[in-house]
Amino acid sequence: xxxxxxxxxxxxxxxxxxxxxxxxxxxxxxxxxxxxxxxxxxxxxxxxxxxxxxxxxxxxxxxxxxxxxxxxxxxxxxxxxxxxxxxxxxxxxxxxxxxxxxxxxxxxxxxxxxxxxxxxxxxxxxxxxxxxxxxxxxxxxxxxxxxxxxxxxxxxxxxxxxxxxxxxxxxxxxxxxxxxxxxxxxxxxxxxxxxxxxxxxxxxxxxxxxxxxxxxxxxxxxxxxxxxxxxxxxxx
Amino acid sequence: xxxxxxxxxxxxxxxxxxxxxxxxxxxxxxxxxxxxxxxxxxxxxxxxxxxxxxxxxxxxxxxxxxxxxxxxxxxxxxxxxxxxxxxxxxxxxxxxxxxxxxxxxxxxxxxx
Numbered sequence: 465x466x467x468x469x470x471x472x473x474x475x476x477x478x479x480x481x482x483x484x485x486x487x488x489x490x491x492x493x494x495x496x497x498x499x500x501x502x503x504x505x506x507x508x509x510x511x512x513x514x515x516x517x518x519x520x521x522x523x524x525x526x527x528x529x530x531x532x533x534x535x536x537x538x539x540x541x542x543x544x545x546x547x548x549x550x551x552x553x554x555x556x557x558x559x560x561x562x563x564x565x566x567x568x569x570x571x572x573x574x575x576x577x578x579x580x581x582x583x584x585x586x587x588x589x590x591x592x593x594x595x596x597x598x599x600x601x602x603x604x605x606x607x608x609x610x611x612x613x614x615x616x617x618x619x620x621x622x623x624x625x626x627x628x629x630x631x632x633x634x635x636x637x638x639x640x641x642x643x644x645x646x647x648x649x650x651x652x653x654x655x656x657x658x659x660x661x662x663x664x665x666x667x668x669x670x671x672x673x674x675x676x677x678x679x680x681x682x683x684x685x686x687x688x689x690x691x692x693x694x695x696x697x698x699x700x
Numbered sequence: 701x702x703x704x705x706x707x708x709x710x711x712x713x714x715x716x717x718x719x720x721x722x723x724x725x726x727x728x729x730x731x732x733x734x735x736x737x738x739x740x741x742x743x744x745x746x747x748x749x750x751x752x753x754x755x756x757x758x759x760x761x762x763x764x765x766x767x768x769x770x771x772x773x774x775x776x777x778x779x780x781x782x783x784x785x786x787x788x789x790x791x792x793x794x795x796x797x798x799x800x801x802x803x804x805x806x807x808x809x810x811x812x
Contacts, residue, residue: 523770559770566772568711573718613715613773638716 466493467508467681472537472553474499474517474528479550479661483513486664490674492681499531509546509590509680510537512553514606514659524567524609525555534560546590546680547653551607554645554655563648563655564622565614567607571638575608579669581633582644582658589629589647591654591676601672603658605636605644610657612639612646622646630656702747703756706779709769710741744768753780 469492473480480496487494497504499517504510518527528534534556541547541562549557557563570576584592584599614622619640622628630645637657645656660673711717717739724738744764750756757780764776 522768526767526770558772564772566770568715568773569718571716571718573722611716615772638718 466491468492468506469494469681470497470504470507470510471495472497472499472510472512472533474515474531474556476517476519477513477515477552479514479552479659482659482661482664483511483550486661486673486677487511487681489664490678490681497533499528499533502532502536504533504536504540504545507540507545509548510540512537512547512549512556513661514551514553517552517556520552523555523559524552525557525559528556529560538562541648541653544650544652548591548680549653549655550659550661551605551610551657554657555609557653557655562653563646564618565612565646567609567657568611568613569609570607570611570636576610576636577606578604578636580605580636580644580658582630583633585628585631586626586647588626589645589651589654591645591647591656591680592629593651593679594682595675595679599675600633601663601675602670603660603663603673603676604670605658606662607637607657610639611637612641612643612657614640625649627651629654630658701751701756702749702783703753704781704783705746705748705756705760706781707744707746707760707764707768708741708777708779709744709764709774710739710777711773712775715773747783753782756780 469487471480471483471494473496484494517525521527537547555567558566579602582601582603584595584597587593587595587597627647628641628643629647631642632644635642644658645654647654660676662668663670663673665671719740720738723740724735727735748756748759750759757778760778764778765771769776
């Protein structure tokens, strides 16, 4: 059965259709889920796409954590479900404390919209499972607040636990340790600034983003075939 | 009683502040080259209903930590002031809701 992916839409999200199109092209059943939804039942993966959730008011991602859907996202993540935050979605995940650290203004104060070469640093996340470490991917970035920052202890933990998932070949924004993406301790929650859905067709200049999305969907299929029978659907 | 709180949120020392650095360069271009270490930040002004200033401050500090600032990269500083008696309950903030003295027109329904 085609994996069912929830693509969360906050007011101000603007990359949701790109994500839907690229996932659909890979055979997934991707569906938009409005941020006021309180339950994520029957989904195999959740994506928080890019954009400007709640207008980026206060800080990017700061207000999205109050959207009703975020409690369901946290629950989904806690139960081991794959959750991927792309760009603004990454910012939302850090503000919601599902991932450590924060994203601050780019070094140089430029909004960056350009191709970026990123390197797979860890294969243990749901987004990079099965992709050899060292693989280089051409995936564009499109952000103002994309410079990853965290304290020294967090950085040491990320390194020690193999949780730095992607690094920039040439650091475009001042991110600490060239970090383009990280994951949580269990590898099922991933945040990245580059946009895989914008590298999903030859017409866009690169199909490398599909390598990541395919890994996400494959990881999910593997889980389906190896995990215990699904728990009964709650009856509310 | 109502107290007025002012919360200043700034990037923590050691965290690069490209906005402050850019403003500093602009100031240099204007001849203010005696200005150094510019840090950009934001100020939030609000009122807190509390028994005394200490508890109003505690509330302001708590909400600054939990929402206004992201402690990973920002510091917050809370300043408190009691509202003058005449302003209790009226909001206390500037009553001037106009820009440069011009009345801001109410939003109109788009024509059909």
